Amino acid sequence: MKDIHIGSLIKKRVDEREIDTFRILTFFKSYTESEIKKQYKSQSIKTDDLLKWSKLLEYDFFRIYTQHIILFAPISKTKKIDSIKSSALPNYRKNLYTKEIIDFVLDLYVNEKKKIQEISNKYNIPKNTIHNWIKKYLPKN
Template structure:
């Protein structure tokens, strides 16, 4: 399980390359660069989106999802207040579109592990991450047995 609070994209790319047993020569050919530049990408905390798209295609994993999950867990409270005002305005002007399944499996596992390990209480999870109480309790009923293994 990774910590979504600090995303070190270069380290994650390097780990994924090792897991997939991809040689540096292949990477150099794919990116049309030298090994030194690949090593610089591995040590980078952030990368240009064009480069990250290429990495995502090569490794067949959506690395942008890590940033999306970060936003779901750590979005500033003021941003959510603004969104709530915008939603109220939309309700009066047009039909509201409900977003479902905004929580990925990784986020659900992260939350349940924090509760199971005693790192946070249910109330702390609800207030810190602004997860609805009913949603959290549904997750706990559905996934707790799976997570205890």
């Protein structure tokens, strides 16, 4: 999740869904087959194209980036208050952790033997939240 190569992820989803090239070209209208293949090799693509891919493949590719932000660029507690007051943009709750993030954190705790404090400090996830995940998702010994 740290290094995102969106083109390869799109290609994986195309393969999983077994979407043929003709359908993709029909959906994207102005693109050629070589331009589609070029997108598969691209580490980043335009957001309007990513939105189209998300619709065609019925998968939210933007969530990959959202999860990356939650884990690797968390907003500090002091910046949170300032950004809420000063922004005209919609304010989304950042504390909506997906199952993938929860699994990632629990894997760090169980398999990589990271302490809850280390995880909390690195990813800015409250310790209480991590404790709740452990109680809820890990089997009791």
